[in-house]
Amino acid sequence: MSENPASGRIAEIVNGNDVVLFMKGTPLFPQCGFSSRAIAVLDHLNVEYASVDVLQDMEIRQGIKSYSDWPTIPQLYVKGEFVGGSDIMMEMFEAGELQQLMTEASVKSA
């Protein structure tokens, strides 16, 4: 755990929110096209979600990558589980799988 000082904080965030997106910027002002796409998908699903702006916290920005063994941001977590980045979100959304995942996880509507 020593090589990832943020892992405790990340676990708290991931387990404390049904749906959480680690992103660059905020839902209103995404700072990267991929984060913007991820937000568009979540807004379309009309689910309640939390977001973490990794640009405000270098420790989380680096730590989240080793937490999930995933090299890029955004990253979506549902009920503590890593779901994927924006490409996987888009693919799952288009296949109707993301909506299904949210329903199965009993995620609240926005």
Added chain:
Amino acid sequence: MAMAAADIEAMIRTALPDAEVEITDLAGDGDHYAAHVVSASFAGKSRVAQHQIVYRALGGRMGGELHALQLTTAVPN
């Protein structure tokens, strides 16, 4: 900092010799790519695991010198 499409393709093929790799330079700037990778080694794996295999093939460049790579993966029909 940018990577050539041919280098991306070569790295993926080295790790996944059976892979069909299709790279599109989205913006024509050698920095924003889409890759579609089809390999039998993805069979039975989750999407996250499939993408992780490709990211590992790129040896840590993803998220670094390779900022923008839209990735889709599939198993051959």
